[in-house]
Amino acid sequence: MRIGEIASRAGVSRDTVRFYERMGLLNEAAQPHLSNNYKEYSALALRRIELITHAKALGFTLREIADVIGAWEQEALAPGEKRVLIREKIREVENKAHSLAVLRVALSEALDKVESGCSDELPA
Amino acid sequence: MRIGEIASRAGVSRDTVRFYERMGLLNEAAQPHLSNNYKEYSALALRRIELITHAKALGFTLREIADVIGAWEQEALAPGEKRVLIREKIREVENKAHSLAVLRVALSEALDKVESGCSDELPA
């Protein structure tokens, strides 16, 4: 799979793929194809980009994503440290779920107000 | 409540409060106190900033937040249009919930792998 294909499959631009690569988010998921110097992207790279897209949509920064992926690939971390790191990220995901719930309540309340004809104030 | 108090209560900087104000996110929630030209912030403004913080943490842009708030305050929108707008935002929140679920699964799988001793690949 070359850059054009992976980009359109992942729903991002070629430039974005190259940018993620420069940021170290794809690393060994994309190898240069020696004969013609076109890079070859694996299915892993595609899943990786989709993961990044999801994470980004939730307000995670590329730096945070890179930290998790980077820690993964370099064997510098003991399994115990990896467990700690993942659990930390899971906690963050749960915090986001909480924020999401707060927002949903605010929006639902706003909807109720509008439907009952009282449309003055946006609930917090 | 003046800017220093609202900023520290909301956990943001004074500059951030001023920035949000310039972006039209606080509008009539902060009035200039005429005597000394210090601005007076209401409890509504505080809740507003907290709402912005939550929304931002979930990847909503200030522009999106401003659109919802702005549509609210200007009485240009009929209740029907407001309903449409809110339901649209609720759909976005649900999409984010889906992304969150995807991420949670990826992280849980990663945790499983680490715990079973197979620590090579980050699942998508």
Next chain:
DNA sequence: GTAAAGCGTGGACCATGGTCCACGGTCAAG
């Protein structure tokens, strides 16, 4: 074989979401 489409590299540019700084006015303690 020639043209169009695709690729890699490098660098300029851009929008978003702030942060920092300097200036001058204001308020509160001593």
Next chain:
DNA sequence: CTTGACCGTGGACCATGGTCCACGCTTTAC
């Protein structure tokens, strides 16, 4: 009545996450 903490304004600056462009090479379609 001065000193220090706070405020408003304006503008420069910054990091993040891209986007765009020009260049020259490759591959694919005709």
